[in-house]
Structures are given as structure tokens and as C-alpha cells.
Amino acid sequence: MLRHRWAQIIVSLLVTAAAYHLYAVLAVPLIEPQPDLHGSSQRSVDFPADQRLQQRLQALSAFFPGRSQLIKNAKMLEIDQTTLLFQDYWNLGEGRVLVRPCLLVFDSRTSASPKWPSNLPEILILEALDGAIFQFDRPLDLRTARIGRFIAGQLLGNVVVRGENPTQDHPDFRLTTRDITVTEHRVWTNHPLELSWGKHRARGAGMEIVFRGRTPFSRGGFEQEPLNIDRFLLRHVDRLHIDLETVRSSDKPQAKGAMDSPSPPSRDEALDISCQGPLLFVPAQKTLTLEDRVEISRTQNSQSVLQLRCQQLVVTFQEAGPSNSTSAPPAETPASPDPSSVKKPIPGSSRWSIHLVRAIGRPVRIVFPTWNGELQGEDLRYDAASGAMSLGGSNGVQGKRGKDQFSALAVQCQLTSAGDIEMLAAVGPGKAQFTPTNSSQEWILTWGRSLTFTTGSNERVAALQGGVQIEAGDLGTLNAQEIWCWADAGLRATDFASLRLRRFVAQSAVELTSSQFAAQSDRLEAWIKWDNALPTQTSRASHGIRPQAVEQSAGKDDSSALMTNTGQIALRANLLRMEFAAYPGQAAELTALSADGSVVADERPQQADLHPLQLRGDHLEVTHPTRPSTIFSLTGNPAYVAGRGLALTGYQIFLDRGRNLLSVAGVGRLDIEKSAEQMIPVSAEDRVAIQWNQGMDFAGRTISFHGGVQLTSGPRRLQADALGIELEEPVILSSLSSFKGHQVRLARAIGNVYVENLELDPSGNLVARDMLRVSEISVDFLSGRVSAPGPGRFGTVRQASSLTGIFSADGVTRPVTQGQPDQGREDNSQENPSPKTNPDQDTGSPQANPPNQRLVMLDISFHQRLEGNIQQRQVGCYGRVKARYGGVTTWSAQSLPDDPALLGPDGMVLNCQELTAFQIFGPGEQRPHLELVALGNVTVEAQFHAARARRLSLDESKTLLVLEGDGDVPAELYRQEFLGGPIQKTTARRIYFWYSTKTVKVDDAKSLEISRSPTVPLGG
Structure with missing residues (x-):
């Protein structure tokens, strides 16, 4: 150096x-x-x-x-x-x-x-x-x-x-x-x-000294002028050994009292130079040249630390300037000699110092024995005044250290006065292959324009520009146009291999690819936190974390991590931020990830039948994505998460897998595909969608939806102020790979509950529409029990069937007369075509029936409660039950009036204390038939019929209506053939009426009366 x-x-x-x-x-x-x-x-x-x-x-x-x-x-x-x-x-x-x-x-x-x-x-x-x-x-x-x-x-x-x-x-x-x-x-x-x-x-051969101008040999005296050499030549240099410690001590003036102070220990540092060609020194040009297999070796304690080999070495000197020392001369002592004999400084004298050094060869080779490394080029230049050094050549620059390799078009560096590297620049295209100290895999680093490395007090900064690529083995590949890295010197400041990366930034066309992760962004920022103490299993367990090796030894797979081995996550965002935890001798662990600006994440599953994970939002934050204790937060307008048969939409989605919590703030939506059909008991071909306005909370076993909740599943729809779902077994988010297999145990809807069900035939035609309005309803899916407090209202709109004509005079179903009051009815007069319904479409507006199709409606209200069982296909209404029946013109009808006169000739109003409906499959039936049972002061009112009984039952499969009395009060049936005609009254303990054939049978008849009264005397 x-x-x-x-x-x-x-x-x-x-x-x-x-x-x-x-x-x-x-x-x-x-x-x-x-x-x-x-x-x-x-x-x-x-x-x-x-x-x-x-x-x-x-x-x-x-x-x-x-x-x-x-x-x-x-x-x-x-x-x-x-x-x-x-x-x-x-x-x-x-x-x-x-x-x-x-x-x-x-x-x-x-x-x-x-x-x-x-x-x-x-x-x-x-x-x-x-x-x-x-x-x-x-x-x-x-x-x-x-x-x-x-x-x-x-x-x-x-x-x-x-x-x-x-x-x-x-x-x-x-x-x-x-x-x-x-x-x-x-x-x-x-x-x-x-x-x-x-x-x-020094040892050599073939010395020659040439003097310039008039030399001392012709001038006659050393006293008049110093020797003036034109050039000095030594044709062969076997060895030139220079003790560097001696040179340093001769450069430093001895301070006062230094003779009395102990001298620092010697480092035994030297420089050895040899060459096969000449050594030429030209003082006028201030140049020193060595040629032909020049070798320079620097040793410390008899060990070589630096070697330079080249074909030609040229050293240019410069004058350091006159000495202007202002230090006072030492005071004379009685033992001092004559002052005239004391040597005085030379006013204006100068010293030479190295200005430029240039080494040329094919190649110029710099060897670092202690590092087991070397650097090769063709032209090495060093400016001692500025500390700038460069190495280049037609074949570029190559370097290696052990198995590590390096190549670039040219290398430039800035050295300090102590010889330390202050700045290093490698002009691209360049490539570096090395193995980090904490990894056993080789890394490959390439750049197109430049690599710059600068040092601070204890900080190292590297900048790579132009088509940068970092291949880090199994960790993945990073591509960008620009990458900046910040590192410190670690535990051994003098060892380059011990540099510890603290932070790096990648910008412009950033692509990060690994076996589990693929990211694209405009900018990537990453921080690395080093910890000398390795995390113990105890410390991780205290935070609910188990090391991956322990989990695998216990037979667990990687499904506990957010980034699982089921596929690769492709992430796109404007800005990515990452935090890593690094430990000596181990690969770094990703501890935090955040993404901002048009965040898009898609899973590329390895299994074709697995619903891929999808994320959309404006801001994403993930803590410990590779651990079961992942904390996940996604915000957007709105944010969207889908996968494994589920799709979640909301403005802020929060997931804490360590505490097994999932929540959505504000408005949101949850879509459940058919792969998760066991979450809610619907058909495998149906799709469940739940919307809310005031948030959703999931706590392992329970799911709560708040504010304007609406659930749709194919032809079914539920609306309520709040909806709560309880699962039979808790869902553990830390080991979740799919929702399949988790069955709902209990569902409860509260506040303005509205339930609607559309029944379709195999061709997709609408054949029935059921509605329920209550203040609250609970469904136990294990037992099938359904309960709701009163008051409430249940209605059904169906195609005219065998029920039609029960109480009509001619057996023809007629709709309610247009223009007459119809309380609660929706759009009676509109007729909409298209009887088919798409399950994925909004079912809030059922289609109207075609003109050739007759519709009837049964509208039941109750005041006490509703109980039933969905598994047994039965439902019962209790407390002041009123059932209205009549024809309608549209599927969207919501209610019928209470006045029988407004229900048309085939309409009726039934009052009782209890009304129970059953759907029963008979032998050979493809569709269930309906059976009704009414108890407690049962009365029936219609335009041409009326009845009173203690019990009423109806069997749709037999077209049979049975009226029953008790021992004190018999059953009564009133019939009128036409309006204003005579009224026929039948009284018996039990009356059988087959409404399809208009056949009447009685048991224990009491009376048969014919009256001319124009009205049916139900009050009598």
C-alpha cells in the first residue's frame, strides 16, 4: 500500500x-x-x-x-x-x-x-x-x-x-x-x-552517473555548489531493502525531552525492491524508473503483506518547499562547543516527496498475502499529493481473494495520508463473486456503470449504479438501476470480511426475487439489526415463537409462516421497506416488511387447485412474516385480500396471528367461495358474501360483523344491524393453510333482521321467494334449531300450485284487484321478464313473473316468537298469528292486506295462536310438499268461505284441509257459491275438505244449515 x-x-x-x-x-x-x-x-x-x-x-x-x-x-x-x-x-x-x-x-x-x-x-x-x-x-x-x-x-x-x-x-x-x-x-x-x-x-550491478552542465569536476569545489546529476542508472537491481521504520523516524523531528522518554516498540516493517532491467533516476525530470520484471514487497515482522509486480515502475518527485521552521534553537550550555561549529539550518532548503507513481505491465499484479488476495490490471497510477490511485487496462481489472473474484473495467481509489482507503470506485461493467462470512453460498454482484465505496470514521458506504444485480444464493436476486449500502467495520475494523451491513437502498426498476418472494417497486429500503447473541428457544417461546427447526422436527410444515412453501408471493408497490435481524454465522431473518403506493400482491401457487392469495391496497405492514406470530396490516381505498376461497375487503385490515385476531375497521366485505362452503351451510356451488358498515372482528372461534350487515349466498340474503358467528372449532391463524373443514356452530343476527330466500328449479327459474322480518334470530347449525323473538313477519311468494283454489269458487287463482289498497306491497303493477337468476348477481330485486305465470303469496305475522329446525324443515310461529293468502303480480311483493275483501276471490286471512309449517318429502317426490298446522281459536275468512276450529291442518300432497273441534266446540265450515247467494254451514267434530275435488267429509256431524244471509257469520 x-x-x-x-x-x-x-x-x-x-x-x-x-x-x-x-x-x-x-x-x-x-x-x-x-x-x-x-x-x-x-x-x-x-x-x-x-x-x-x-x-x-x-x-x-x-x-x-x-x-x-x-x-x-x-x-x-x-x-x-x-x-x-x-x-x-x-x-x-x-x-x-x-x-x-x-x-x-x-x-x-x-x-x-x-x-x-x-x-x-x-x-x-x-x-x-x-x-x-x-x-x-x-x-x-x-x-x-x-x-x-x-x-x-x-x-x-x-x-x-x-x-x-x-x-x-x-x-x-x-x-x-x-x-x-x-x-x-x-x-x-x-x-x-x-x-x-x-x-x-542494496545489491545490483552496472552503475552509471551522468552529470549535467558544468559539474563539480570542472568547477573545483563542493563548497561552491552541490553536485548536479543529470541521470543515475543501475542496469540491474538484485535487491533493494528499505527499512520503513527508519524512514519514518528520520521524517519526524525529535521533540524536546524525547531522549528521556521510552521509545515505542519497533514494528520491523520493510520494503524490498528488485528488477531485471535498469533503475534510472533523472533529477531534472524528478523521475525514477525501474523496468523489466519489477517486484516490490512490503513486509511486517518478516511476513509479506503487500507485493507489486509490473514491467515498468515510474516514480515522479516534487519539491516539498522550503523549510520555514520557526522553532527556537536549543539553548547553549556550558558544555556546548563553539557556536561557530554548530550546524545551522539551510535557509530556503527543500526536500523531495513523491508526486506520482505509475506501474505498467501485462499485467500489473498487486498481491495481498495476508488476505490471500490479488489485483491485476495493466496501468496503475498513484498521485501521492492527492492520494488518488487508479488501475485499468485494455483487459480491465481482475481481482481475487481465495475463491472470491472481482472484475471491472477500471478501479479508482482515494487513500488517506496513513494509507487507508477513503474512497474506491470500480468503473463498470463489473462483477464480483464472494461468499459472505455468515453464509456458505456464493453471492454474485454485477453492475453496469460504477461501484463506489467510501469510508467514514466507522462507517462504510457503497454505491452501485447501472443495471445492478445481486444474486444471493437461496436468499434470492435483487435487481435495480441504483443501490446504496451502509455498513460498519464490525468486530474487526481492519478486516474487510467482517463488514456488517446496516442499511441498503435500491432505486429505479427494483426487482427482488426468491423462492418464496418476488417484489417489484420504484424504491426499496432495508435495515439490518445485528445481534451477537443468538436467539434461544426459550426466548422465542416466551413470545409464542418456536424455531423453525424445532417445528419441522415435531412434524410441522411451513404453513405457520405468512410466506409458505405453497407458492411464491409476487408483490408490487411504489415503495418497499424491510427490516432484518442478523446473527453471526446465520442467514438474516426478515422481521418487518412495509409497502406503500398501489400495493399489489399475488401468490403463485404450486398446486393448481389451490386458490391463490391476492392483496390490493395503498399501504401494507407485516411484522415477522416468517413466524407464526405475524402481525399484518393492510389499508386502502379500499384494501382487498383474497385467497383460499375467501376474499376480504375493507379500508383497514388487521391480522395478529400470535394473538389469533383478525379485524376490519369501518366498511368491509367478506366473500366466501365454494372451497370454504363449510364455513356457512350453503350449497357447494353457492358464493357467500357478507357486507358491513362498522367493522368486523375475528377472535379464533367467534366472528362479529357490525352495522348494516348484509349476507348473500346465491339466492339467499340476510340483513341485520349486527351478525355474530360462532365456530364449532377455533380457527388457529398461526397454522392456517385453508378455511376448509371449519364448521359454523351458531349464527345470530340482531336488529332489523331481514331474511330472504329465492328457490330455483334445476333450470334456474324462480319458483318461490321467502321473506322473514324479525328483530333478532339465532341458528344452531349443529342441531338445526332456529329461534327468533316476536313480533315478526314471514312471507312467501310462489307459483300457483295445488294450494290454489282452496277457498275459491271456481278453482282459478286471481291476483288482488289492481287499484285496491295493498298495504306493504312493493310495485304490484310492475311485471319484469327473465325468470332466471344468476347466483352471483344481487338478489335484492327478484324478477316479476311472466304474464302466463300465476303467483300467490302467503304472509304470516306473529307476536310472541318463531321457532323451527332447518334440519327437520319445520318452522313455527306463536302468539296472535295471522296468515294472509292471495294472488300477486310480482315476485317483489312484500306483504298482503288484513281485509279479506281486498285479497280477491281466492284470498283468505287465517288467525290462530300457533302456526307450524313442515316441508316433507313424500315417496317419489322430487320437491318437498307443504304441511301446515294451526292451533288455538283458528278462524279463516275469505270472500266465499269461512271456517272456525280448534285445530286446522293442511296436506299439500293430498290437497286435504282438515278442521277439528273439541268436545265442547265443534268445527264450523261456511260456504257460499256466489256473492249474495245462500250460505251453507257445516258443523262437526272433524271436517275433511279435499279442495282439488271440492269434496267434503265430516266426522260426528252436528248440523247442516243453509242461510240467505249475504255475509258469512264468523262472529256468530
Whole structure:
């Protein structure tokens, strides 16, 4: 990983050039005289006196252990801080001189120059024991102490440059090579060289230094101007080892009192560089180039943490600017040396720092051994000033970490001064394949335009744009045009694999698909809550939740979850929100889901015969959708839920499966298809619909409907202020897959109850219409018992049948005369065609009979109660019962008048205390026939007949009417052939009247009277 302070690391690549810079600094003052201020081309040499010579040689012998004899007999030349030692020299002619051996001692402590590098040893020694050959423009003559202008030279044999008296500020320095050739503008050797500088190491071969313009070899002095190098070349670099900890410490100024404070522990961090080609440094361009199989390795504690391999590496430097330190100089102490000998800072001096780094290759390979990962491209660029780095190429960028893989067109990143990633961008199209730490399945991530990754203090943000797709194994697939993710560093902030996703947002053409779920929306927002402690079975059981594994081991299926394995749920909405609970080492659990804006959900069942689940609404909220304790809320205008043979409509639908509650606020409707026919005892082909105005509540065993309740089931309809239904067995919503098999035990309607039933023949023609009006009614479907308190009214409209003509003179049924008062009748005069009825249509307005069809109506009112049994097909009315009978012209007739004179010639009015009706199937009958029994002061009034008895019975199958008296009061029958004609009175204990044949039979006759009275004397 590149860091901003790597300037000193790369500069250390130039340590070899610095060594030869040192050679020029030491050799030039000796070989070429320094011009004086008056422009002289000659320079004098200081030859010390004999006594002083012996003292200096003795002092210098300490720098050459084991060579004291050589130093004792050596000749010495001193020019400022440079001392040349040799035993002899030979003038080879043409200005060439051989010096053997050649020993140079440079002591920067005796120099007043401020330009000596502070991190080089204060004493440098050059040893060329085989000697040196120098060439000048005139012969060398030491007797005159005059030296000509330097032309060329060669250091023979092994050449060693080393430092003496190393300290912490001036570490040990040693450079070894052989046969160095020097000209006015060039220094080179073709031999290997080795360098050690403190903890730094270098080894290579083929060094060349080229000087620019007038060099120190032609100017005559290091004191006047520093060395000016045009380029430095090392043709082969075996190894360049740079100790990074040493570089960092040299960059940091030592604070006052730091010598007394303990130093931090060393991290043993280093950089190793090698290449098969040349290393070229051009100071004028501030560029350093390494070519041909360049390899760079960064190590920590002897372990490689980063490797870079390329064909060419180019480093560009820049000046960091002059040093403007304002810190006060240290105070002088009594032990301080002469202030003139203290080194002073150089005003306006500058330091170089890395500006740009570029690596080129096919490929450029970056390896992370500790991560088991690598990154490949063709062009790597790094701007140290801004911290921007990019990697690209014609073949894009590829990366891998273990089995994880990554590819993109190009990668760009922003690094901090500490080398940490601040921003990472991958230009698409790109693809990533990886396995999350909490999953065993591979994820595949693709994007079309870009992937951007940024870091905060403890937050990581990723943005993907352009045809983004995330394939998460069994969890499903997410598609969107844009996805943003927020994560934190988790428990190990330095480990990328431990990043924990906190939130993600997907936008534009969002599609989420899994085996159980398929969603489409314009925007998806999700939150993930991490919990290090795994949920225990005890904690879940305390909330009514059992882990799925426990349920399956107990033989339970997934039907307890809202998202079951019966099919896939397809959801569409403008906005989706999800919340997940995540635990280490486990897949995340969906804990909450909400949808807003045109919510549409459809189940795609695996079973063809299973009614699919459908949802419609404006807002949907689901808590714990994968658990039995699901809480479900759907609102809309209106909201709609259908499935498993049921359809529920309302403005707000609420379901709490943990508490087994279901409710609908306000107006609503429930439709029950034939697959749930056992919920209400209707035909399997019928459809039940229940509507209400003030809400519905379901509590497992009971269902309550409030306000303007209306129930329709094919040809049946019920209206009431409230309706309550009690089931034989409770419905457990937490384990519900279908309503089938749950039978109604009791139903109770309260307040303005109206019941209507239409009877159809097999062809769908209407043959009868029954009506009941009571204040309350209860039905026990187990026993079949029906009860209702009085007062109430029951009516039936039927086709004219064998009942017709019971009391008519000619046996022809005639409707009530038009224009006469008809209390309670609805639209007597309208005749509507179409006798057939569709069960799915509203049955509130029955069709009128065709003109050739005669209709009759039986209208019964009672005051005390109504009791019956639907299983036994009987119903009884009690307390001041009045039954009216007459012809009508429309199926929608609601009542008949009480006056027999208004009921027509075939009408009648029956009064009694009890009236019971039976529907009985006789032998060979396809339709049940009707039997009636009236008790208690029974009276019958008609235009031409009248009767009085204690008991009256009628058998429709035998067309028989029986009147019975008791021991005290006989039965009486009054007959009149025509209006105003004589009245025939028959009195007997029992009277049999077959109304189809007009045959009368009596038992125990009492009397037979014929009267001329124009009216039937029922009151007499």
C-alpha cells in the first residue's frame, strides 16, 4: 500500500548515487584546485609539517584497523575537510598519474558547509587499495603544489566507501564495488555493487552517473555548489531493502525531552525492491524508473503483506518547499562547543516527496498475502499529493481473494495520508463473486456503470449504479438501476470480511426475487439489526415463537409462516421497506416488511387447485412474516385480500396471528367461495358474501360483523344491524393453510333482521321467494334449531300450485284487484321478464313473473316468537298469528292486506295462536310438499268461505284441509257459491275438505244449515 511519506523510501533507491556523489565531493577538492575569488585556475595544496604529519597520521590510523603500518608510511594531502593518504604515486605521462593505495577520509565535522546530508555518517572513508589513475590537462607536480584540470580517472580493484563512528542519527554506511571509471561528466562501473546504510540494503550491478552542465569536476569545489546529476542508472537491481521504520523516524523531528522518554516498540516493517532491467533516476525530470520484471514487497515482522509486480515502475518527485521552521534553537550550555561549529539550518532548503507513481505491465499484479488476495490490471497510477490511485487496462481489472473474484473495467481509489482507503470506485461493467462470512453460498454482484465505496470514521458506504444485480444464493436476486449500502467495520475494523451491513437502498426498476418472494417497486429500503447473541428457544417461546427447526422436527410444515412453501408471493408497490435481524454465522431473518403506493400482491401457487392469495391496497405492514406470530396490516381505498376461497375487503385490515385476531375497521366485505362452503351451510356451488358498515372482528372461534350487515349466498340474503358467528372449532391463524373443514356452530343476527330466500328449479327459474322480518334470530347449525323473538313477519311468494283454489269458487287463482289498497306491497303493477337468476348477481330485486305465470303469496305475522329446525324443515310461529293468502303480480311483493275483501276471490286471512309449517318429502317426490298446522281459536275468512276450529291442518300432497273441534266446540265450515247467494254451514267434530275435488267429509256431524244471509257469520 502506497503512502504519502514513501518519498524517503523511494529516495533510498538513490543511495548508490549518493555514494558516488560522496566520491565526487571527496575527490574533486584533491584532484582539481578550487578557483579563488579572483578567478585563478590554480590551487595550492597544504602539506603538513613533519610533527603535525605524524600527529595526523596517528589520529587517522584509528579509522584503518590492521593497516597501521601502511598509514605510518603514507603521504598525506589535506584540502579543507578531505584528507588523501597514499604511499606513492607514479607519473604515467600525458597528465596521467597512478596513486597507490588511494585512501580518502572526509570529516564533515571540520567543515563550515551546511550542505552535508544530515543522515550520512559524519566521517566517510573511501578505500581503493589497488590505487587510482587520474588524468589532468598537465603533468602532476607535487613539489610545486600545483594541480591541473581533471580530465578522467579510474578507481582500481575493489572500492569500499564506509562510515565511521556510527550513531543513531548517523547509522552505519558501507558501499562496495570495483573498477569505477570517472570522467568530467560521467562515473560508471559494470561490476556488481552492494550497499548497507543502517538497516537499508542494496545489491545490483552496472552503475552509471551522468552529470549535467558544468559539474563539480570542472568547477573545483563542493563548497561552491552541490553536485548536479543529470541521470543515475543501475542496469540491474538484485535487491533493494528499505527499512520503513527508519524512514519514518528520520521524517519526524525529535521533540524536546524525547531522549528521556521510552521509545515505542519497533514494528520491523520493510520494503524490498528488485528488477531485471535498469533503475534510472533523472533529477531534472524528478523521475525514477525501474523496468523489466519489477517486484516490490512490503513486509511486517518478516511476513509479506503487500507485493507489486509490473514491467515498468515510474516514480515522479516534487519539491516539498522550503523549510520555514520557526522553532527556537536549543539553548547553549556550558558544555556546548563553539557556536561557530554548530550546524545551522539551510535557509530556503527543500526536500523531495513523491508526486506520482505509475506501474505498467501485462499485467500489473498487486498481491495481498495476508488476505490471500490479488489485483491485476495493466496501468496503475498513484498521485501521492492527492492520494488518488487508479488501475485499468485494455483487459480491465481482475481481482481475487481465495475463491472470491472481482472484475471491472477500471478501479479508482482515494487513500488517506496513513494509507487507508477513503474512497474506491470500480468503473463498470463489473462483477464480483464472494461468499459472505455468515453464509456458505456464493453471492454474485454485477453492475453496469460504477461501484463506489467510501469510508467514514466507522462507517462504510457503497454505491452501485447501472443495471445492478445481486444474486444471493437461496436468499434470492435483487435487481435495480441504483443501490446504496451502509455498513460498519464490525468486530474487526481492519478486516474487510467482517463488514456488517446496516442499511441498503435500491432505486429505479427494483426487482427482488426468491423462492418464496418476488417484489417489484420504484424504491426499496432495508435495515439490518445485528445481534451477537443468538436467539434461544426459550426466548422465542416466551413470545409464542418456536424455531423453525424445532417445528419441522415435531412434524410441522411451513404453513405457520405468512410466506409458505405453497407458492411464491409476487408483490408490487411504489415503495418497499424491510427490516432484518442478523446473527453471526446465520442467514438474516426478515422481521418487518412495509409497502406503500398501489400495493399489489399475488401468490403463485404450486398446486393448481389451490386458490391463490391476492392483496390490493395503498399501504401494507407485516411484522415477522416468517413466524407464526405475524402481525399484518393492510389499508386502502379500499384494501382487498383474497385467497383460499375467501376474499376480504375493507379500508383497514388487521391480522395478529400470535394473538389469533383478525379485524376490519369501518366498511368491509367478506366473500366466501365454494372451497370454504363449510364455513356457512350453503350449497357447494353457492358464493357467500357478507357486507358491513362498522367493522368486523375475528377472535379464533367467534366472528362479529357490525352495522348494516348484509349476507348473500346465491339466492339467499340476510340483513341485520349486527351478525355474530360462532365456530364449532377455533380457527388457529398461526397454522392456517385453508378455511376448509371449519364448521359454523351458531349464527345470530340482531336488529332489523331481514331474511330472504329465492328457490330455483334445476333450470334456474324462480319458483318461490321467502321473506322473514324479525328483530333478532339465532341458528344452531349443529342441531338445526332456529329461534327468533316476536313480533315478526314471514312471507312467501310462489307459483300457483295445488294450494290454489282452496277457498275459491271456481278453482282459478286471481291476483288482488289492481287499484285496491295493498298495504306493504312493493310495485304490484310492475311485471319484469327473465325468470332466471344468476347466483352471483344481487338478489335484492327478484324478477316479476311472466304474464302466463300465476303467483300467490302467503304472509304470516306473529307476536310472541318463531321457532323451527332447518334440519327437520319445520318452522313455527306463536302468539296472535295471522296468515294472509292471495294472488300477486310480482315476485317483489312484500306483504298482503288484513281485509279479506281486498285479497280477491281466492284470498283468505287465517288467525290462530300457533302456526307450524313442515316441508316433507313424500315417496317419489322430487320437491318437498307443504304441511301446515294451526292451533288455538283458528278462524279463516275469505270472500266465499269461512271456517272456525280448534285445530286446522293442511296436506299439500293430498290437497286435504282438515278442521277439528273439541268436545265442547265443534268445527264450523261456511260456504257460499256466489256473492249474495245462500250460505251453507257445516258443523262437526272433524271436517275433511279435499279442495282439488271440492269434496267434503265430516266426522260426528252436528248440523247442516243453509242461510240467505249475504255475509258469512264468523262472529256468530
